[in-house]
Amino acid sequence: MFTDGRLLSDPGPILARVRHRGSPRAFVFAGVQRVPVVSEEVGQALKTLAPGDVQLFPVSVEDVDERFFIVNVVRVVDCIDEAGSTGVQHYAEDDPFPERAGEFRWISGLRILPEKTEGARAFMLKRFKHPIIVAEEVKEALERIGNLGVMFKRVTGNPGA
Template sequence: MTSRYYRLSDDVALAGRWELGKLGDERGEEVWPALLMRGVPAHVDGRIKVPVKIPGQPLDFSHAAFGIPVVHVRAASVFMELASNDVQFFPVDIEGQTEKYLVLNTTRVVNCIDDQASEEVRYWKPEDGRPEKTGQYRAVYGMRIDRAKAGDARVFRTWGWTVALIVSEEIKKALEHIGATGAKFKEV
C-alpha cells in the first residue's frame, strides 16, 4: 500500500507557460469535457485537436480547457509503466506543436474522500433543486483521503468529486525524476 497520495494539477503559476484551449474533434466539434473526467474508459473518434489559447513554453503536463490533462509522451510513459490498467490515452494535435502529446483519461474511481479530515465538504440537498444530485458532493475543500480505502491505486479520480486527479507517491516521484514540467502536487 502506498504511504502518500497527491492531487495532481496544472501549475498555472509558471511564468511564460502556454495555456491550452478547448478540445475538438476532427470535424471541429467540441469534445465533451465530462467524457474525460468521469473516471471510466471513454471513446473518441479520430484525433483530438486543441488550440494554444496563450502562446508560451510547452509543458509536459498541463490542462486543456475544463481541466482535461494533456501530457507529453515522456510523462505518459510514467503513467503507462506504473498504472497501465488505470489510464487511457488519446492522441492530440496541439496547434503549432511537432512534439507528441496525449490526452490522459483516468479510468479508475475510488471512494476514499475522508469527510472528517477534509477541511470542508458540502453535499447537494433537496432544497437545491437538483434532485438528481441530492446526496452527492457539491464542493470539497482541503481534501484529504482515507489511504486505507485507496488501497493499491496509483492514479484515480475520487468518487463523487471526479474533478480531483489523484496520484500515488510512486507516480509523483517518477514524474519528478524525469523533470516533468507543469505538474503541481498537493498531498491529500
C-alpha cells in the first residue's frame, strides 16, 4: 500500500524488523515491495521540500532507538519520455501479470519530460512505479544529510552529459 502512489489514512503502529545488521542508513528501500524508510532528518527534508507529494508514517525499527518513517509518495505523474529513454520493456498481454499489460516492465535509461511533471518535487511515474523521482533541490538536500542507502541518476537532459 505504500508503493501505490495514493493518499492513505494512518495505518497505526508499524514495526519493521532488521534483516541485515549494521549501521542504520538515512534512506533505504525495505522488503519485497521496496517500501521507502527514512530517518527523521530525511523525512523532515521531504516534508519541507515536497509537502504535497509525500506522507510520512512513523515506523519503529526493532532494536533501534532513532525515529524512522515510511514515505508514501502520493504524486503519480505521466511524464516518461519513451522516445528519449533506452532499454524500454513493456508488459505484454500474455505476461504472467495481465493486469499490467501496456505498463513498463523496465527502463534502463529512463528519461522524463520535465514540462509534464506538474510542479511535483517528489513523485512516481504513471505506468512505471519502480523509481521515485525527486527535484534537484530535494536530491541536494538528501545528499547533504548523507548516509543514504540509495543512489541518484539524472533523468532529464542528455543521458551522456
